[in-house]
Amino acid sequence: MVRQGNIDNPPKTPLVPGFECSGIIEALGDSVKGFEIGDRVMAFVNYNAWAEVVCTPVEFVYKIPDDMSFSEAAAFPMNFVTAYMMLFEVANLREGMSVLVHSAGGGVGQAVAQLCSTIPNVTVFGTASSFKHEAIKDSVTHLFDRNADYVQEVKRISTEGVDIVLDCLCGENTGKGLSLLKPLGTYILYGSSNMVTGETKSFFSFAKSWWQVEKVNPIKLYEENKVIAGFSLLNLLFKQNRGGLIKSVMDKLINLYNNKKIKPVVDSLWALEEVKEAMQRIHDRGNIGKLILDVEKAPTPLMANDSTETSEAGEEEEDHEGDNENKERMPFIQ
Numbered sequence: 001m002v003r004q005g006n007i008d009n010p011p012k013t014p015l016v017p018g019f020e021c022s023g024i025i026e027a028l029g030d031s032v033k034g035f036e037i038g039d040r041v042m043a044f045v046n047y048n049a050w051a052e053v054v055c056t057p058v059e060f061v062y063k064i065p066d067d068m069s070f071s072e073a074a075a076f077p078m079n080f081v082t083a084y085m086m087l088f089e090v091a092n093l094r095e096g097m098s099v100l101v102h103s104a105g106g107g108v109g110q111a112v113a114q115l116c117s118t119i120p121n122v123t124v125f126g127t128a129s130s131f132k133h134e135a136i137k138d139s140v141t142h143l144f145d146r147n148a149d150y151v152q153e154v155k156r157i158s159t160e161g162v163d164i165v166l167d168c169l170c171g172e173n174t175g176k177g178l179s180l181l182k183p184l185g186t187y188i189l190y191g192s193s194n195m196v197t198g199e200t201k202s203f204f205s206f207a208k209s210w211w212q213v214e215k216v217n218p219i220k221l222y223e224e225n226k227v228i229a230g231f232s233l234l235n236l237l238f239k240q241n242r243g244g245l246i247k248s249v250m251d252k253l254i255n256l257y258n259n260k261k262i263k264p265v266v267d268s269l270w271a272l273e274e275v276k277e278a279m280q281r282i283h284d285r286g287n288i289g290k291l292i293l294d295v296e297k298a299p300t301p302l303m304a305n306d307s308t309e310t311s312e313a314g315e316e317e318e319d320h321e322g323d324n325e326n327k328e329r330m331p332f333i334q
Contacts, residue, residue, distance in 0.1 A: 003279070011047060018049025018293075019234060022064060022073035032058050040064040042073040044246075046238045050275065052295045059243040062250050065258055075107065075264035075290035080253045081246060082190060082233045083111035086166055089249075090229050091186040097163040098123040100154060100180060102173065104140055105132035107290040108190070110265040112166060113139040118261050125154050125162060135288050151176050166190065178216075183225040190231040265289030271299040 002010060002017055022042040025035055035041070035058065044060040064073045087093040093116070101112045104126025113136075116122040126140035127150050133143055142157055144150040154162060163184075165177035168191030177187045216228060236242045256262045267287040270278040271294065278291050 016048040016051055018045065018047065018051070020044055020074060020078045021049040021054055022070045022076075023054075026053065029058070034058075035061065035063075040070070040073075042077055044077055044237055046234075050272065050293055057243075059247065060237065062247070062254070065254055068257065071266050071269055071292045071294065072264045074292050075266050076253075076257075077250065078233060079107040079111040079264065079290065080115070080262065081249050082108050082231065083115050084249050084253060085233070085236075086188050086190060086231050087112065087115055087164070090188055090231060091164045093119055093122065093164065095119055096121045098125065098158060098182075099164040099166065100125040100127075100150075100162045100177065101140075101166045102127050102146070102169050103285075104128045104143065105136045105288045106168075107265065107287075108166075108168065110136070110139060110289055111262070114262045115256075118256065123158070123162075125150075125157075129285050132288055151180060154180055161185065164188070178226065178228065181224075181226045184227070186227040186229060188229045188231050267291050269294045269297055271297045273299050 020043065022040075025037050025039045025041055028035060028037060040063065041061050042064055043054070043056050043062065045054050045056045048054055062077070064070070068076070087099070093099070097119075099112065099116055099122065101109050101124065103109045104113065104124075105128040109126065109128070113124055113126070116124050123142070124140040125142045125144070126136070127144050127146045127148075128136060130145045133145075137143055142153075144153050161180040161182045163182055163186070165180060165185070165187045167173050167177050167187065167189050170189060170191070174187075174189065181187055221228060233246075237246060253262065265288065267289040268278075268281070269292045275293060278293065281287055282291060
């Protein structure tokens with residue numbers, strides 16, 4: 001969306017994209033307390049994360065748990081904070097509730113599924129591309145093809161619908177999501193990937209997706225006891241000064257990680273030179289979990305479940321034995 005300018009006030013080029021990263025502290029500001037040079041950390045950055053060195057305010061920096069790798073740490077903050085705040089801060093997820101999440105195979109979708117599993121008797125309905133179903137079928141209760149009539153499928157299983165809808169697609173899915181809400185249910189829009197349809201920005205596609213958005217009548221919300229909300233973690237962090245709230249959420253999430261309740265899903269690792277191929281994989285909805293740009297990795301894909309060793313300095317070192325067939329620089333399925 002940033003690349004195509006499909007956001008409010010897109011930054012002027014040239015720019016370095018990226019909003020989260022992990023690494024080792026090289027330098028500290030004079031007044032910084034609680035961190036030391038050499039600490040392993042993960043951080044939010046207001047752009048500029050896709051680089052070998054980044055600079056960001058201390059309130060956006062968090063220490064990496066001892067058992068967490070750098071690739072997991074780079075995949076952790078955005079997905080899990082977004083999922084946690086939507087479920088628990090906005091929608092008030094409780095025992096026995098039901099959740100519909102789109103793009104269930106993506107980074108946020110997998111974080112939502114894992115967090116839902118920490119609450120008893122939560123039913124998770126998910127939509128995803130059919131080729132991802134085998135890989136993610138154990139993470140959700142009911143899984144539907146993203147192109148199927150999921151409204152009827154959900155109502156066939158739960159006639160009243162669901163308590164929470166998490167929508168990163170927008171367009172026609174807004175009306176469908178609202179129609180599936182139970183009384184006192186919450187619909188949360190946290191993205192609009194349907195606006196990104198081609199290689200470049202298309203006004204026709206943008207307008208079509210916009211016209212498909214349900215026109216919300218406040219009186220109807222009142223009569224049907226439904227809640228509609230939006231969530232943007234980046235705006236919360238960088239425009240609305242809620243860094244303290246985000247830190248408290250990160251503390252809870254790190255505790256869940258240390259207790260083996262949640263774990264980031266890494267789809268693949270890519271060299272900086274492979275950013276074009278990596279972005280194409282996301283664009284084609286080919287990923288399950290997060291794609292990581294590793295500044296120390298040589299080009300050619302390294303999947304997260306390949307044999308890797310971590311040196312004392314923390315670098316991922318690829319086991320090249322028997323790896324000749326993976327030399328072609330192109331996206332491939334895990």
